[in-house]
Amino acid sequence: MSPKPVISDRYAAARIYFGCVMGMLLIESLLHLPQYLMVALNKRKPYVKAPVQHNGFRVFMHKISTLPSPFPFLTAHNYPMFLRFLVFASLNILFGYNRTRFTADYTLYGWLTLSNGGLTLLLAARGTNLLSAVLRIPTPLLLTYHRWCGMASFVHATVHLGYTASHNARTGQLSRVVNNDVYRAGIIAWSALALVFLTSLRPIRRWCWELFYYPHYLFLVFAVGAMYHANHAKEFFLPGLTLWFIDRVWRLRHFSKKKAVITHFDGSVTKLTVNGYSPKGAAQMAWVQFPGVSNVVWHPFTMVARPGNGFTFAIRGLGGYAKKVQKLGASDSSEKSSGSVIPIRIDGPHGVGGIEWGHHTVTVLVAGGIGITPGISIASSIIFQATNPSSPFSRAEAPARHIYLLWILRSLSHASWFTNELSHLSALANSSNGKVTFDITIHYTSADTGWGQDCTHDLAAAERSLTGSQPSGYAGPGAVIQGRPDILAWFNQIRDQRPHMDVAVNLCGPRTLINSARKAATKMSWSGGLFKVQEEVFEL
Ligand SMILES: Cc1cc2nc3c(=O)[nH]c(=O)nc-3n(C[C@H](O)[C@H](O)[C@H](O)COP(=O)(O)OP(=O)(O)OC[C@H]3O[C@@H](n4cnc5c(N)ncnc54)[C@H](O)[C@@H]3O)c2cc1C
Structure with a gap:
């Protein structure tokens, strides 16, 4: 039949x-x-x-x-x-x-x-x-x-x-x-x-x-x-x-033409600062076109809001196009060109995520390398709200917010990509009378065999971070530890510090890091608080 x-x-x-x-x-x-x-x-x-x-x-x-x-x-x-x-x-x-x-x-x-x-x-x-x-x-x-x-x-x-x-x-x-x-x-x-x-x-x-x-x-x-x-x-x-x-x-009618100021960093990162507009939401991206590289292609990059009115793109020169961006503004291709102003075209902000950032008491940000950009964007958005006197988030009756950032880097020198932003956000949080706290932990793995392989913590470095003196090369806030982080222990510590609170978690980095953090979020979720995960792998 x-x-x-x-x-x-x-x-x-x-x-x-x-x-x-x-x-x-x-x-x-x-x-x-x-x-x-x-x-x-x-x-x-x-x-x-x-x-x-x-x-x-x-x-x-x-x-x-x-x-x-x-x-x-x-x-x-x-x-x-x-x-x-x-x-x-x-x-x-x-x-x-x-x-x-x-x-x-x-x-x-x-x-x-x-x-x-x-x-x-x-x-x-x-x-x-x-x-x-x-x-x-x-x-x-x-x-x-x-x-x-x-x-x-x-x-x-x-x-x-x-x-x-x-x-x-x-x-x-x-x-x-x-x-x-x-x-x-x-x-x-x-x-x-x-x-x-x-x-x-x-x-x-x-x-x-x-x-x-x-x-x-x-x-x-x-x-x-x-x-x-x-x-x-x-x-x-x-x-x-x-x-x-x-x-x-x-999009043809609404993309905007802007001028961006270039700053170069160790580890092939170029930051482009644009003044005059701030994205409203957190962790949003824009399609960006650099006429100095191509008048046709658009690439997606995360918009990181700056204090006042402006935002930054931080672009890591890993692929062919992104490497060309690193050379923009230089008169000869080998010359670094910090401070140059270049024209860019921006179509954005775009992107709808699964989590309304800032509407949880605890926010956890786990980032690998340049994957820090959505994390900084989320932290900025929450801290700016909590410290802006005209925002309902800064009122006395608004509950305090707690942000925990875990940033894993290959080399400590890469922390310079966002030292200024981290220092500024940390200072703002410290001046917020407890409306918002910002806890930063940076791990750098350059002395070990890399993410995903076994490696012990450098206790001396951990000790230095606890006693407050940072290893040379990083002048920003937070604890700096050499070696791979124990993500489960780090999540556990947050759960112990903030019981009976749901936790919004943003993960951005290599897949192995995201999976480890997902497992930790699963283990740490309990009746007194769920760790709700949103992930970004910078891939379309
Ligand atoms: C939502 C989102 C946010 C991002 N934010 C940042 C950021 O803040 N900083 C940062 O350094 N990188 C970010 N990226 C990654 C960045 O867009 C890519 O690294 C860049 O486009 C790679 O281009 P390439 O040609 O130099 O590299 P290639 O080595 O040629 O490509 C690497 C990968 O990037 C993707 N890609 C390449 N061209 C495009 C394109 N035109 N449009 C979309 N994807 C493309 C492809 O998956 C490709 O496999 C983000 C990506 C996404 C999706």
Whole structure:
């Protein structure tokens, strides 16, 4: 007996599938929108809940959702992502379950290509995506759905083409169909989609961003080809195409041209300081274009607010483009050019995260190397609020906030990237009459074999940090310790100091560091306080 499709009307099946995935996105929104609305309706006043007491089931679910996933290649490293992937894959299998006896049966996969293609487009706009701006779905999550829908679209399209082509080959109709415009449009659409798919694979994205980025525009060929090939395709594609077009026009009209002052640091870091505008939110990014390097490409960098009115980008010269940024402003390419002023174009701030920063009593920031930028941005935002007399966060009735920063560096000289900011924030926190505290711990690993391998702490250095005299090379605040940190012990100490408080945790750095911190956050979550993690790996 041949399998029967779940819904016999294939067009209806495609629309219901589309609705199911939109339903998943609405559920995602329900996980984040209430927290955002609570903050917004409260006129962004602090709504901290403390002391907290969670029941065992809540703690158990939280622990499960915080642990790194055993399937990192599929699911962005945690169990909720794995669950999402299971639901998404099951929907595709359920709606794709079908007999393949008649040629009309193959069209089901064509329909599912259209609905997945339409969803991929809806989730594509990188800056002003309505789903993140209005529904508050975190941007990295939307990107994950975008990838899954794109992948599903390619799989269904390939099955649709494969069955149709083999049927036509068997019945000797191949030459007839390739001369038919509608079929040709379908083949062109599939070829464009295949190129987009192949160049989106992670190794290509990592190896050569441009080889991933520019072929992505072939989605226009895919969309036009599919709309010519199939009736009703417009219904699926036009919403996403319209949003994408609006996003493009918006960005063309709204990017701003600014002047930035360059400062160079040891360890190939260049800071660009821009005056006259401060990002409102914490840990937001902007797309940046340096006309001195290219008038075409945009790269994402975190905006770090400065006191007063301005912000900084700190850019590490690891890849080809970022290395060229290090040479900007110099008359000859070998010359360092601190103090030069260069033109830059900025499209931002963008980015919706999963945590409303500042609305937890305790904030924990764990960063590796240049991954400090979101951490500094979050700390600045909380400390500026708590010390700004016109902010509700500085009022007597507002609860005190406690920020803990753990920054792991290869070399202590890299601490100079943010010594000024750390000193300034620390001084502000010290003058806040206890409204905000800022605890800084810096580990540098240059004398050991690197992150991820065994190494003992340098007790002499730890001792120096406890007695207050910093090792030479760093003149900022906080404890400085040589060697790898014991992240679990560090989290444990925070839990002991701040019992019955939920903790907002930002992690940014290498995957091994993030996974260790996730495990520590899981272990330390208890009925008297959950460690809620948001991570950033600086990858799209
Ligand atoms: C949200 C976010 C915030 C970031 N904040 C900072 C920061 O504050 N400081 C910092 O030094 N770095 C930051 N990065 C990383 C930075 O964007 C990349 O290191 C930089 O774009 C690499 O470019 P490259 O060509 O020099 O390096 P390559 O070695 O060519 O690329 C390294 C990787 O960067 C990514 N990448 C390359 N080009 C682009 C592009 N045009 N758009 C998006 N990704 C690209 C690719 O994944 C690639 O594999 C951030 C990244 C993201 C996603």
